[in-house]
Amino acid sequence: MSVLDVAIVGAGVAGTALAARLARAGLDVVVLERAPAWHWRAAGVFASPLVVDALWRTGLADPVIDRVARRIPAMRLSTPGGSIVALTYGAERGGPMAIGLDRSALDPTLVELAWTSGAQIRRGVTVTEVRLAGDGARLSVRDGDGMSVIQARVVVGADGPHSVVGRSVGVHRPVRLTPRVGLSFHLADPRGDDAVDARLAVIRDGYVGIAPVPGGRVNIGIVLGASWQPALRAVGAAAVSARVLASIAPTAGDPLPWRATLDQPTDEIAGAAPLGVRATSRAGPGWFLVGDAAGFLDPLSGEGLHRALVSAELAAPAIAAVVSRGVDPARAAAAYDRAMQRRFATKDGVSWLLQAFLARPTALEYAARRLAARPDARATMGLVMGDLIPAGRALDPRFLAAVLRP
Numbered sequence: 001m002s003v004l005d006v007a008i009v010g011a012g013v014a015g016t017a018l019a020a021r022l023a024r025a026g027l028d029v030v031v032l033e034r035a036p037a038w039h040w041r042a043a044g045v046f047a048s049p050l051v052v053d054a055l056w057r058t059g060l061a062d063p064v065i066d067r068v069a070r071r072i073p074a075m076r077l078s079t080p081g082g083s084i085v086a087l088t089y090g091a092e093r094g095g096p097m098a099i100g101l102d103r104s105a106l107d108p109t110l111v112e113l114a115w116t117s118g119a120q121i122r123r124g125v126t127v128t129e130v131r132l133a134g135d136g137a138r139l140s141v142r143d144g145d146g147m148s149v150i151q152a153r154v155v156v157g158a159d160g161p162h163s164v165v166g167r168s169v170g171v172h173r174p175v176r177l178t179p180r181v182g183l184s185f186h187l188a189d190p191r192g193d194d195a196v197d198a199r200l201a202v203i204r205d206g207y208v209g210i211a212p213v214p215g216g217r218v219n220i221g222i223v224l225g226a227s228w229q230p231a232l233r234a235v236g237a238a239a240v241s242a243r244v245l246a247s248i249a250p251t252a253g254d255p256l257p258w259r260a261t262l263d264q265p266t267d268e269i270a271g272a273a274p275l276g277v278r279a280t281s282r283a284g285p286g287w288f289l290v291g292d293a294a295g296f297l298d299p300l301s302g303e304g305l306h307r308a309l310v311s312a313e314l315a316a317p318a319i320a321a322v323v324s325r326g327v328d329p330a331r332a333a334a335a336y337d338r339a340m341q342r343r344f345a346t347k348d349g350v351s352w353l354l355q356a357f358l359a360r361p362t363a364l365e366y367a368a369r370r371l372a373a374r375p376d377a378r379a380t381m382g383l384v385m386g387d388l389i390p391a392g393r394a395l396d397p398r399f400l401a402a403v404l405r406p
Contacts, residue, residue, distance in 0.1 A: 004028050005323045007139055007152035009127045009165055011035075012043070013305060014291025015158030016110035017058045018312035018319075023118035024059075025320045030150070031114060032141060034159075036124040038108055042184040042272035044304035045103055045219040046072070046198055046211035048386045049089055049096035054309035059113050068106040069099040070214045071195040075302070075385075076254055078201045080361065083368035084251060085378060086197070089386035098386065100198065100213040101305065130155055130168035132286050154319050154329075156288045161277035163293035169284060175276030175297055177355065180206070181229070182272040183222040183237050188261040192216045201248045202364065208244060209302070210258075217266060218258045220245070223275065223298070237269045282340050283333035288315050294340065297351050306387060307344060314339045347391040350384060370403050377402045 006022055008015045011033035022029045055065050075098065077085040089098055115121050122143075129140040137155035141148055157165025166172040189196075189212060199210040205225035213219050222244055224232070231240050242262060250256045279295040282288070289295075291308040318336040321327035357364040371378045377399065384394040393399055 002151075003136065004030055004150065004152040006030070006154045006156060006319060007032060007137065007150055008156040008158050009130075009139075009163070010157070010159030010291070010293070011111055011114075011121065011123070012107065012158060012160065012291060012308070013110060014293075014308035014312050015156070016107075016114040017309055018156060018158065018290055018315055019114035019119040019121075020059055020110070020117040021312060021316035022319060023114065025316070025324070027320060027323055029114075029118070030120040030122060030152075031111075032125045032127055032139070032150075033121070033123045034126045038104065038111075040104065040186075040267045040270055042182050042221070042270040043103055044302070045101050045213055045221075046075075046209060046302045047099050047101055047305040048303055048388075049098055050387050051099060051101075051306050051309065052096065054306060054313070057313065058110070058309060059117070060109065064109060068102050068109060068214065070102075070193055070212050071097040072100055072198045072212060073097055073195055074197045075382075076197050076199050076251075077368065078199065078249070078251070079365050079368045080202060080204065081365040081368075082249075083365060083372055084253075085368050085371045087378070087382035087385055089382050090379070090388055096388075097195065098198070098302075100211040100219065102214040102217075105214065127159075127164050130165050130287075132169065132284075136286050153323055154286055154288065156290060156315070156319070157293040158290050160292045161274075161296050163277075163289065165287060166277070166279060166289055166293050169287055171280045171282075171284075171289070173278040173280060174274065175278050177276060177298065179226055180273070180275045180298075181224050181232065182275050183224070183241055183269055184220065184272070185241070185269045186213070186217045186219050186266045187258045188264065188266060189216050189218045190257045190260070197254060199248075199254055202358065202361075203244060203247060206244070207358070208248060237271060241269060281337055282311075283315075283318070283336045285329035285333060288319060288333065288336060290315050297348060298355065302385070303347065303387065310343060311340060314343070346395065347387070350391045350394045353395065367403060370405075374402065 005028040008031045019031045074086045074088040125143045131138045136153040139150040157163040201208045205227045209221040211219045282294045290311040318332040322332045383389040
């Protein structure tokens with residue numbers, strides 16, 4: 001049996017971006033994807049301004065990025081008490097805009113990029129088990145021809161929070177948050193493809209993200225806590241989604257024109273649960289985790305796509321060092337794990353801070369009102385959420401005092 005250099009489980013953004021990088025470096029790479037063809041499933045579409053540069057570094061040309069991305073000038077946070085906070089990521093000062101991505105165009109484009117770079121793409125293949133050995137990994141896979149085994153020097157889990165690689169190596173743990181359910185679908189947007197603001201509406205025991213995407217649509221992402229479970233079981237996801245969206249108040253800057261198309265979603269409602277996974281380690285001898293498989297807290301911060309692309313960018317040289325230069329696998333894995341820790345640990349702290357406010361409506365209302373009234377603090381928070389300045393600025397006691405002082 002021949003041994004591949006790298007087997008990547010999952011053909012999402014992280015997996016295909018990594019495959020393209022490794023194939024261009026001359027490695028023998030196969031991507032194994034369970035779904036026979038692309039279909040909509042609950043996934044991130046709102047992304048920070050840095051994602052445009054990350055896609056360009058991955059290998060997509062500017063015209064392609066323009067086709068799959070819709071510019072978003074600001075994210076408007078609204079609270080049940082009526083506060084509105086516009087986070088602009090510096091766009092009002094000439095900085096880059098956030099974007100909403102058409103995943104039906106982006107994901108196949110990255111698959112094609114991986115393939116044209118030299119990677120094998122195998123669809124309709126389910127990886128049922130991963131076993132590590134001293135010389136790499138053995139993957140048990142099932143496809144239309146039955147069961148078989150694939151051997152690779154390195155296996156990569158790019159298959160999301162339920163990663164078979166993460167489970168097989170025993171590093172996945174639940175996130176310490178109350179159980180939540182995610183629902184996502186698209187609606188037609190009468191504004192076409194104009195650059196318009198996104199919306200993050202906090203509701204009772206949950207929140208709703210509304211992100212404009214190409215094709216004259218908005219993506220609706222609804223995250224609901226445990227108190228919504230009885231309603232979901234009783235009346236179903238469609239009825240609950242309609243009830244939630246009806247509760248969001250229009251504003252002068254956001255009249256919610258897409259609500260007129262609520263009874264005509266452009267795709268089926270996709271669900272996801274549980275939301276979030278914690279990885280005690282992101283790599284070890286012979287295995288790596290990228291994207292959501294490397295740890296996923298919550299879609300609230302809107303940075304999943306950025307993290308997916310960065311994790312592929314950081315993992316590629318570590319994997320190539322093992323396969324092409326004979327670097328000690330444990331050493332390369334530790335270097336990648338440290339790089340991810342340095343890059344995202346502080347932003348994770350900001351995400352946990354946001355979760356703390358989200359769980360306390362009175363505190364959230366207090367902070368939102370002060371951010372709305374304090375332009376400098378609001379601008380800093382927007383730059384932090386857009387990854388345009390170090391995330392530690394949002395945890396600095398001086399910043400917190402500027403936000404929270406009466």
